[in-house]
Amino acid sequence: MNREELIAQIKAKESMLCVGLDTDMDKLPEGVEHSMKGMVEFNRNIIEATNKYAVAYKINTAFYEQYGSEGWQCMEETLNLIPKDCFTIADAKRGDIGNTSSMYARAFFKRLNFDSITVAPYMGEDSLSPFFAFEDKWVICLGLTSNAGSKDFQVLESEGQKIYQHVMHKVSQWGNPGNLMFVTGATKASDLNQLRESFPEHFFLVPGVGAQGGTVHDVCVAAMSDFGGLLINASRSILYASSGADYIDKAEAEAKSLQMQCAEEMSK
Amino acid sequence: MNREELIAQIKAKESMLCVGLDTDMDKLPEGVEHSMKGMVEFNRNIIEATNKYAVAYKINTAFYEQYGSEGWQCMEETLNLIPKDCFTIADAKRGDIGNTSSMYARAFFKRLNFDSITVAPYMGEDSLSPFFAFEDKWVICLGLTSNAGSKDFQVLESEGQKIYQHVMHKVSQWGNPGNLMFVTGATKASDLNQLRESFPEHFFLVPGVGAQGGTVHDVCVAAMSDFGGLLINASRSILYASSGADYIDKAEAEAKSLQMQCAEEMSK
Numbered sequence: 029m030n031r032e033e034l035i036a037q038i039k040a041k042e043s044m045l046c047v048g049l050d051t052d053m054d055k056l057p058e059g060v061e062h063s064m065k066g067m068v069e070f071n072r073n074i075i076e077a078t079n080k081y082a083v084a085y086k087i088n089t090a091f092y093e094q095y096g097s098e099g100w101q102c103m104e105e106t107l108n109l110i111p112k113d114c115f116t117i118a119d120a121k122r123g124d125i126g127n128t129s130s131m132y133a134r135a136f137f138k139r140l141n142f143d144s145i146t147v148a149p150y151m152g153e154d155s156l157s158p159f160f161a162f163e164d165k166w167v168i169c170l171g172l173t174s175n176a177g178s179k180d181f182q183v184l185e186s187e188g189q190k191i192y193q194h195v196m197h198k199v200s201q202w203g204n205p206g207n208l209m210f211v212t213g214a215t216k217a218s219d220l221n222q223l224r225e226s227f228p229e230h231f232f233l234v235p236g237v238g239a240q241g242g243t244v245h246d247v248c249v250a251a252m253s254d255f256g257g258l259l260i261n262a263s264r265s266i267l268y269a270s271s272g273a274d275y276i277d278k279a280e281a282e283a284k285s286l287q288m289q290c291a292e293e294m295s296k
Numbered sequence: 297m298n299r300e301e302l303i304a305q306i307k308a309k310e311s312m313l314c315v316g317l318d319t320d321m322d323k324l325p326e327g328v329e330h331s332m333k334g335m336v337e338f339n340r341n342i343i344e345a346t347n348k349y350a351v352a353y354k355i356n357t358a359f360y361e362q363y364g365s366e367g368w369q370c371m372e373e374t375l376n377l378i379p380k381d382c383f384t385i386a387d388a389k390r391g392d393i394g395n396t397s398s399m400y401a402r403a404f405f406k407r408l409n410f411d412s413i414t415v416a417p418y419m420g421e422d423s424l425s426p427f428f429a430f431e432d433k434w435v436i437c438l439g440l441t442s443n444a445g446s447k448d449f450q451v452l453e454s455e456g457q458k459i460y461q462h463v464m465h466k467v468s469q470w471g472n473p474g475n476l477m478f479v480t481g482a483t484k485a486s487d488l489n490q491l492r493e494s495f496p497e498h499f500f501l502v503p504g505v506g507a508q509g510g511t512v513h514d515v516c517v518a519a520m521s522d523f524g525g526l527l528i529n530a531s532r533s534i535l536y537a538s539s540g541a542d543y544i545d546k547a548e549a550e551a552k553s554l555q556m557q558c559a560e561e562m563s564k
Contacts, residue, residue: 050396090392090399096407097368104364123416124358124389125443128318131358139364148391148416150438152445170418175393177420180466181459186452191459198448 029115029143030164031206034231037083037113038256042291045283046084046117046233047074048263049106050091055268057275064095064102071106074267077280081287084115084259086233087142107140115259117168117233118142126154130161137162144168146211146233149195153202160203167208171196171223174213174236196227205229209259212251217242220250224257232258237286238265244286248293256294262286297383297411298432299474302499305351305381306524310559313551314352314385314501315342316531317374318359323536325543332363332370339374342535345548349555352383352527354501355410375408383527385436385501386410394422398429405430412436414479414501417463421470428471435476439464439491442481442504464495473497477527480519485510488518492525500526505554506533512554516561524562530554 029037038044051067051074060066075085087106092099110116122132122145136145137159144166147156159167172182172192182192189197196210209231212223223232232251236242237260247260262282269278297305306312319335319342328334343353355374360367378384390400390413404413405427412434415424427435440450440460450460457465464478477499480491491500500519504510505528515528530550537546 088392088396088399090390090396090403093368093403094399094407096372096403097365099403100361100365100368119392121392121416121419122358122389124356124387125441125445128356128358131356131362135358135361135364135367139362148389148418150416150418150449151389151441151443152448152450154443154445156445173393173419175419175422177393177422177424180420181418181463182420184454184459184462186454186459191449191452191454194452195449 034083034115035255037115041081041083041287042294043081043083043287044256044258044260044290045082045286046086046259046261047078047082047266047283048086048088048119048235048261049074049267050088050263051267052091055271057268057271057273059273064098067102068105068109072109073276074279075109075111077276078266078283079111079114081283082114084117085110086117086119086261086263088263089118089120104140107142116143117259118145121146121148121170123148123151123155125151126158129155130158133158133162137165144209146170149199153198156199156202160207165207167203168233169195169199169208169210171210171212172216172219173211174216174242178213193226196223200227200230205231209233211235217246217250220247224251224253228253230257233261234258235261238262244289245293248290252293260286260290302351302383303523305383309349309351309555310562311349311351311555312524312526312528312558313350313554314354314527314529315346315350315534315551316354316356316387316503316529317342317535318356318531319535320359323539325539325541327541332366335370336373336377340377341544342547343377343379345544346534346551347379347382349551350382352385353378354385354387354529354531356531357386357388372408375410384411385527386413389414389416389438391416391419391423393419394426397423398426401426401430405433412477414438417467421466424467424470428475433475435471436501437463437467437476437478439478439480440484440487441479442484442510446481461494464491468495468498473499477501479503485514485518488515492519492521496521498525501529502526503529506530512557513561516558520561528554528558
């Protein structure tokens with residue numbers, strides 16, 4: 029999916045909601061079989077209940093890899109259930125030397141046909157450039173993350189700039205706003221706002237809304253732009269809105285609520 | 297495998313050789329079927345031909361993930377072919393927020409039963425700590441890598457130290473020499489030597505020997521210690537020592553040559 033198509037989806041659905049399919053077998057609601065089959069069934073129901081309200085789905089590879097090759101099978105089946113008008117993200121945080129990153133790009137862009145993949149920048153340009161070589165595919169690079177550990181290295185200062193700022197400025201020279209987004213944590217509205225000023229044209233993938241504490245309003249005030257410019261991720265607050273048999277309705281209601289919050293911000 | 301067992305293997309085999317199973321279907325020698333079955337057969341033959349000389353095997357997950365769930369199946373089968381007296385490394389470069397890293401740890405330490413996994417440090421302490429929670433399992437953290445892109449962020453200076461030095465010092469407080477190694481590129485002998493002085497007790501995983509240009513001698517002069525202290529990786533120079541039907545013999549000869557170079561350095 030290219031930039032124009034993504035922006036058109038955001039406008040049509042009045043939504044910047046990304047549903048994170050961090051599906052945890054131990055948290056499946058009552059009545060859903062605790063198995064790979066149950067995970068696929070659960071994901072199907074969540075996708076069907078939320079895709080009117082969501083413009084993107086993010087699959088966290090770790091949740092599937094813990095079940096080995098069967099988990100990868102489950103991930104492949106889940107990806108195939110996502111409607112083609114939704115943007116898809118492999119939340120995989122990959123990154124390695126050039127020829128190895130080429131293999132990861134092939135894995136997620138060709139074999140699995142995701143629209144995008146999250147990547148870790150530590151190994152520099154040749155670790156990311158293979159991902160940029162695919163047309164209409166996107167790199168979503170870690171910038172400033174929302175977890176406690178973001179304080180350890182990302183905010184170290186060098187030559188008057190923090191490391192995450194070095195990362196984002198350099199990586200933005202390797203890609204462009206049509207194939208590069210950044211992961212920017214939602215828990216720091218002032219940082220988000222400053223990043224929007226530095227990167228007016230890039231999409232930001234913002235985790236940390238919902239169960240992790242941030243709000244759609246705060247994120248939009250800080251970093252929404254005229255083209256939307258945000259993919260606002262919610263995982264647990266939707267997937268586990270209820271542990272009972274009504275989980276589908278509750279997930280739908282939560283997705284709808286987040287979409288309406290987006291629509292309200294977009295109408296201002 | 298714990299530290300004492302690893303050191304005992306190094307002394308018994310007079311070797312610090314790690315064979316990198318970066319198996320590329322397009323490079324399989326003549327006579328080997330270009331399929332998952334062929335990849336497993338090739339890996340079996342390489343492992344059987346080299347395990348007298350190697351103390352460790354490193355499986356690069358990207359090479360398997362490009363074939364999706366079938367590739368993961370191939371990776372699982374390959375791992376099961378490695379003799380129990382060899383140290384196993386999932387070269388996966390994972391790292392995410394805490395609860396996601398826990399899933400990765402489960403994937404590679406429980407489901408697949410690797411001895412160790414390579415991790416990327418960008419997201420800080422909570423992204424690595426779940427990996428340290430497993431007894432007799434190892435974290436191999438990216439320090440200074442051997443690729444061109446290592447110049448982009450790893451060598452930025454902050455507070456008088458380079459970023460990779462910050463990373464290694466901080467991460468060494470989260471683990472210990474019994475559960476933490478570092479990835480340190482072999483192409484920079486002077487850097488390797490300085491890192492050995494800073495971290496006398498830690499194992500270093502050193503890629504970049506063989507096809508990438510470094511030599512066993514240079515690496516050992518720079519960073520060998522009385523307990524060995526190195527896992528020296530060679531991939532392409534062993535796997536693709538010959539593209540003909542004699543590939544097994546040629547791989548064995550290359551592994552033997554590298555083991556003998558280790559033995560010579562260890563006897564000094």
